[in-house]
Amino acid sequence: MASSIPVIAIDGPTASGKGTVSQRVAQHLGFHYLDSGALYRLAALCALRAGTDLADEASVAALASGMKIRFVDGQVLLGSEDVSTAIRAEEVGNSASRIAAHPAVRTALVALQLGFRCAPGLVADGRDMGTVIFPDAGLKVFLTASAQARAQRRYKQLIDKGFPANMLDLLKDLNERDARDSNRAASPLRPAEGAHLLDTSDMTAEQAVAQVLAWHAASRSL
Ligand code: CDP
Numbered sequence: 001m002a003s004s005i006p007v008i009a010i011d012g013p014t015a016s017g018k019g020t021v022s023q024r025v026a027q028h029l030g031f032h033y034l035d036s037g038a039l040y041r042l043a044a045l046c047a048l049r050a051g052t053d054l055a056d057e058a059s060v061a062a063l064a065s066g067m068k069i070r071f072v073d074g075q076v077l078l079g080s081e082d083v084s085t086a087i088r089a090e091e092v093g094n095s096a097s098r099i100a101a102h103p104a105v106r107t108a109l110v111a112l113q114l115g116f117r118c119a120p121g122l123v124a125d126g127r128d129m130g131t132v133i134f135p136d137a138g139l140k141v142f143l144t145a146s147a148q149a150r151a152q153r154r155y156k157q158l159i160d161k162g163f164p165a166n167m168l169d170l171l172k173d174l175n176e177r178d179a180r181d182s183n184r185a186a187s188p189l190r191p192a193e194g195a196h197l198l199d200t201s202d203m204t205a206e207q208a209v210a211q212v213l214a215w216h217a218a219s220r221s222l
Helices: 018-029 036-050 057-065 090-099 103-108 110-114 129-133 147-160 167-183 205-220
Strands: 007-011 032-035 069-072 075-078 122-126 139-144 196-199
Touching: 007 018, 007 129, 007 205, 018 032, 018 122, 018 205, 032 036, 036 057, 036 069, 036 075, 036 090, 036 103, 036 110, 036 122, 057 103, 090 167, 103 110, 110 129, 122 129, 129 139, 139 205, 147 167, 196 205
Parallel strands: 007 122, 007 139, 032 122, 139 196
Antiparallel strands: 069 075
């Protein structure tokens, strides 16, 4: 059934700045925020902890559908444990990208994602927000940046969170992750039809936020 609750879908490759831009846009508009990547990271964390083979699609999907997740005041809770930092480790991100290629894992997370669409609106950030999960989004943005700019952003993010990081390893990981996310058969990373492309390599987060807000305002006045 069509929903009248507005959605802004912001998709793009790893470390393109989607998270920062999406959260600020949501804050500015008073909208809810869905970090769909966190759901794949949570499923990966559960699989790693359980020692499940990441290639075992049915077992990982079963873990994903059984997760007790809550997002509270910027914290990500798995059961009663705060895993906000644990899910940001590179190993978890890489594992997330591997399990995200399994259609059954993606299906297991659909209802959870749709449940975030609440009044007054939602900003959803991911790989397939505009193509698969919210194809009726009123505004679709595909955020990119050069591999070098993205590796630098990821480096800073990891160091700020106290994780070890190395630029060359990050660039390699990033290119591998882009290739895996773009070439998989299930919901591959690609701009949705009608998406606005935004290359943020030489932009500040504020400039990117201002552009998305301007597109949103224009889409509302149509
Ligand atoms: O932070 P980063 O952009 O590196 O990744 P993320 O958004 O936290 O997502 C982690 C992984 O989950 C990605 O590499 C994707 O493979 C997968 N993902 C996905 O397939 N679909 C989504 N809607 C969101 C994330």
